[in-house]
Amino acid sequence: MRALYVGRFQPFHRGHIHNVKKILEENDELIIGIGSAQYSHTLKNPFTCGERIEMIRRTIDDLSRVIIIPITDLHIHALWVRHVCNIVPKFDVVYSNEPLTVRLFKEEGFLVKSLPLYSRDFYNSTKIRSKIIKGENWKENVPKEVYNFIKEIKGDERLREIAKSDKI
C-alpha cells in the first residue's frame, strides 16, 4: 500500500511528524506532496520548496520509504487531482483532514482517510509563523533539526522582514 499526504509544511512541525509516523505504520510507502511548491517569501509561504524538502529530509529517519514530491498550485481546483496524479507515482489512499482536499479526491473516486486531530494550538503552522514574527518562543513546536535549519538559513529573520511589507 502506498499513501499520499499533501501539505504546505510552512514549516514542517511536530504534528506533521506524528502524521508521517502514523501513515507509515499503516502503509508500505508514503508520498509527501509539498503543496504551493512554487511559492516562498510570503507570510503564508515563507520557505522555498527546496528548503521545505531539506526540513523533511533532516527530520525523518526512514527516508527509503518516503517519496517527497513538490506540487505546484494550478489554481484550477477541478484539475488539481489529475495534476497531482500526473506528477506523483501511483498511490492507493489519501490522508487528509482538509475539507477541500478531501472533497476533490472523493469526487474523483479516491479512498480518503482522516488523520488524528492533535491540539490545533500547538501543532499549527500559522501559529508557529505568528510566533516567529512576534519573536515568541517557537523552538518546541518544531523538531530540533527544523529549528536549526531555519536558524541556519536565517528564515526567522526573513519572515520578520516579509511581515513589514504591505505587498503581501
Next chain:
Amino acid sequence: MRALYVGRFQPFHRGHIHNVKKILEENDELIIGIGSAQYSHTLKNPFTCGERIEMIRRTIDDLSRVIIIPITDLHIHALWVRHVCNIVPKFDVVYSNEPLTVRLFKEEGFLVKSLPLYSRDFYNSTKIRSKIIKGENWKENVPKEVYNFIKEIKGDERLREIAKSDKI
C-alpha cells in the same frame, strides 16, 4: 557533497544508471531532477512524471541517498537555473554533458562536471523510443525493472499510438 543531475528519462535506461552510480561514488547525495516534468503522451515525452519516478525508484538500490524531484519546463532559459534552485534542496555540483544546461549553470557561477561518454547508440532515449515505435527489440537497453514497468502500464502501446497522430 550533494550533486544535481537533470534529465528527462524518457525512459530511464542503462546509461542513466551508469551516471547515477558514478555520481554517487563521488558524492554523498544525488538529486535527480526530472526535466519537462509536466509533459507526457508525446513522441519526445511519452511517460508522465509519476511514471518516470516509478521507473527510477524500482531500479535504484540505495534510495536513501537519492532525492528525485520533478522540474517543470518554464520555457524561459534565463530563469531556469533559479527555478531549479527554488524547487530542489541546495547542491554543490552539477553533472551534465548537455551544452545548454552546462552553459546556463556556468553563467550562474555553478561548478559543472561532465559525465563519461557511453556509446550514444545503445544508451540513448531517442533510439529506445524509436525502437519501441518500430517494434524492434529494446529489452536490453533498459533495466529489467523499467522494461517490466513499461509493459505493465502498456507504455509501448501508448507510444505506438501517439506515433500515429499528427498533432505532435
Next chain:
Amino acid sequence: MRALYVGRFQPFHRGHIHNVKKILEENDELIIGIGSAQYSHTLKNPFTCGERIEMIRRTIDDLSRVIIIPITDLHIHALWVRHVCNIVPKFDVVYSNEPLTVRLFKEEGFLVKSLPLYSRDFYNSTKIRSKIIKGENWKENVPKEVYNFIKEIKGDERLREIAKSDKI
C-alpha cells in the same frame, strides 16, 4: 442584432432568466458568456463551467437563439474585451450593470445597455450561495430545473464542505 451578456451564474437564478428574456425581446440572438469559466470548487465559484452550461440549457426554452460560451479569466483587464471578442462570434451590443465590465467595453468603443434592477435581495447569487451554506431555503430563488440539477450533482453538499476549508 446580436447581444452579449456576461455573468458567472453561480448559480443561474431567476434574475438571470428575467435578463435573458428581456434581451431576447430586444435582439435576435443572445450570447451568454460564462465568466471565470475555469474556476469551480470555491465559495465564489462552486460550480464548474460544464455544470453552469447544464443549468442554463435545462432552463431556457428557445435554445436556438442563445449561444452559450465559456470565458476564462485572464486577470489582465486591459486585454479582457479583446479576449472576449476572440472567443465569441461578433455582437452589436453588450448588456451589463457591472461597473468594471461597462467601463472596459465602453473604453473599447462598444455600445453598452443597462439591465433593469431587480430586488438585489432575492436575485443575488452571493445570497443564494450563502443560504445553501447555512442550510436555509433557497428553492424559490432558482428555477426548478436548476434546483433539481444542483441536488442531482450534490452541489449543495459540495458548497457546504468547501465552506469548511480555510484554503479559499
Next chain:
Amino acid sequence: MRALYVGRFQPFHRGHIHNVKKILEENDELIIGIGSAQYSHTLKNPFTCGERIEMIRRTIDDLSRVIIIPITDLHIHALWVRHVCNIVPKFDVVYSNEPLTVRLFKEEGFLVKSLPLYSRDFYNSTKIRSKIIKGENWKENVPKEVYNFIKEIKGDERLREIAKSDKI
C-alpha cells in the same frame, strides 16, 4: 445520449458536416468542442474561435441539439481530458479518429467511437488552407455558408498574408 466531437475546424468543411449528421443520428445531443480555441492568425489556425463558431452556426440546421464549446489548448496532455470535462456539460461517448485524442479519452475510461473515413483528399482542412494560399479553387470543399463567411471577413486574404510571414 450526448456525444462529444472535438476538432479545430480550420475551416469547418463538408467532411465535418457528414460527421455532425452521423453523430446526431446516433445521439440526442452533440457537443462540438472547438480545439486550439485561443489561436488564430497562423497557418494551422487562421480563424479565431469566434469566427469558427460563426461558420458552424451558419451551416448547421438543428442548432437546438448542438452545443458549441471552445476548448483552449493546455499543452499538458495528461490534464487535457479533465480540462475538457471541466468546461463542457456531461457526455456519454466521444467520437474521434485522431490517435492521440482516442488514446487520452480511453486512458480515462471513456467510450470512444470512430467516424467513417471519407476521402482525405477532399475533406481535409490542411488541403483547403493550402488551396486558399495558392489561389486554387476551394469553393466546393466547404459549405456555401462557410465560403461566403470567409469571403465576408476576408479570411482568404488573411491566410495568404500570414503565409508570407516567417514568424509562424
Next chain:
Amino acid sequence: MRALYVGRFQPFHRGHIHNVKKILEENDELIIGIGSAQYSHTLKNPFTCGERIEMIRRTIDDLSRVIIIPITDLHIHALWVRHVCNIVPKFDVVYSNEPLTVRLFKEEGFLVKSLPLYSRDFYNSTKIRSKIIKGENWKENVPKEVYNFIKEIKGDERLREIAKSDKI
C-alpha cells in the same frame, strides 16, 4: 554607476520625483522599473503601463539618463530578481525602502540603498487614489504634467467607476 528603482507609480507623484532626482545625483544612469506592468483598471493599479510611462516621460527633464522598463509580476518571489535581471540592462545598485524588495535583492547578493523618508501622508499613491475616488483635491500631490495627463485620459473618472465594482 547605474541604479535600479522599482515602483508601481499608480500614479507617478512628487515623492517619486524626489527619489529620481536623488538617485540621479548619486549615479550616472537610472533604470525605472514599472512594477505590476500588466495590470490596470483595478483599485490598486488603475493606470496601464503605457499610461504610467507617459506620466514619467512628461515629468522628467533629463530623459537621456533614465531607462524606463516595464516589469510584469511573476507571482513567484524566488524568481523575481532573476526575472528583473533578464529584462533590464545591468545595474550596480538598487534603491528601495520596500521590505520584500530589499530582502529579495539582498538574498541574491545585490547592493541595496534606502531612500529618504518623506511625509507618507503627502507622498503616497494609495492616499492619492483614495482622494481621486472621494472627489477630494489631489492636484498638489502630483506634478502638473501628471495631473493634466490623468485628466486628458479621464483617468479620475475611470478610477471612480472601478471603485463601484465589487469584482476587484
Next chain:
Amino acid sequence: MRALYVGRFQPFHRGHIHNVKKILEENDELIIGIGSAQYSHTLKNPFTCGERIEMIRRTIDDLSRVIIIPITDLHIHALWVRHVCNIVPKFDVVYSNEPLTVRLFKEEGFLVKSLPLYSRDFYNSTKIRSKIIKGENWKENVPKEVYNFIKEIKGDERLREIAKSDKI
C-alpha cells in the same frame, strides 16, 4: 507624431539603425518594441532583453527621442496588438515589413507604413547569428558598439555553445 517599430534585434544590426534613422526623420519620437522579450539562450533568441536594450542604447545617439520597451510574446496573435498597446505609450503609426505584424495592426485599424528594403543578405539577423556560429567574420554587419558589447559578454561563445545543444 510618435511611431512604433517592433523587432527582436538578435542582434541589433546596421539595417536596424537605418530604419531607426529613417523613422526619426519622419516622426518626433520612436518607440522601439523589443519582441520575444522573455526569451534568450536559444538559436533564434541568443541575447536577453536586457542585453538587447544595452546594444541599442550604446549605438543610438539621440536617446531622448527613443523609447525602448520590452514586449513579451503572448503566443495568442488575436490579443497581441492590444497587449502591445497596454504596455507602450500611445503611438500614431507603425513601421513594419513583417507580413503578420502588418496584418495584425491593420485588422485593428492602425496606420502601417513599410520600411525601405535593404540587402537582405547583409542586414539580416539570422545570417549574422549563422556567421557567429560558423566562426565567420560578422564584424561589419553590426555597429562597432554592438560588436564590442557581444565580445564583452562573450555572446559569440554563448551562441556557439547553444548551437551544440539539441534541446532547442
